[in-house]
Amino acid sequence: MKKVWDEDAIRKELARLDGITGLNGAELPIRFTDAQCVIGCYHLNNGERFSFSRIYFMDPEWAEESALDTIRHEYAHYMDYAIYGNVGHGWTWKKCCSVVAACPVRLYNSWKNDYYNKKQTEKEQKLLGMxxxxxxxYIIHPKYGKGMITTIAGVEIMKTIQVEFETAGVRKLSLAWVSDNCIKL
Ligand SMILES: [Zn+2]
Structure with missing residues (x-):
């Protein structure tokens, strides 16, 4: 029989992760949403909490690994904020993912986000990180290496930066992309 991911089941996994990290994620409120595009979310505004979409978590066809990975992904956000004070999918979040065995890619968010880019929570998270x-x-770009930000232009999600790389010249990049894909020194 397929596992039902009710609040108790999710909390059990959170408590197991707390056992690894020594944190208290299992004590945060859990809400269910009907969101189609955000499967899970760790919220900071208006009180820390997790939310999960019942469209997926109540779907008996949905793979258990996907549910676990979603819970661990969001737990890593909680952990990242608790330990490093960071939001978003930067290197400290990836570090947290490796501790809780979450797949350190944006997974469900990456493909959904292209379409539902305006989703408030993601946008808020992104903007906070930016x-x-x-x-x-200084940043480290996965391809161009180390570089220094010389200028920042634009507003919010449309911000661009100019970076002087040590070996790759001067390049203009999207700050949202940099925030997700580069290491900030
Ligand atoms: Zn995320």
């Missing part, structure tokens, strides 16, 4: 960047900061 506030950290200023001219003079």
């Amino acid at each position: 506030h950290d960047y200023k001219a003079g900061d």
Whole structure:
């Protein structure tokens, strides 16, 4: 029989992860939503909590591994914020993923996000992560290596930065992309 992912079942997995991290994620409120495009979310605004879409979690056809990975993905966000004070999918989040054995890719968010890019929660998370960047900061780009931010232009999600790379010249990049894919030094 397929597992039913009710609140108790989710909390049980959170408690197991707490056993690994020594944190208290299982004590946070859990809400269910009817969201089609956001399968899970760790919320910071208006009180810390997790939310999960019942469209997936109540679907008996949905793979148990996907449910577990979603829970661990969101737990890693909780852990990232608790330990490093970070939001988004940066290197500290990836570090947390490796601790809780979550797949360190944006998984469900990546393909959904292209279509549902306006989803508030994701946008808020992204914007929060993007506030950290200023001219003079160094980043490590997966392809171009180390570089220094020289200018930031644009607003919100449309922000672009100019980066002077040590070996790859000057490049203009989307800050949202950088925030997700580069390491900030
Ligand atoms: Zn995420």
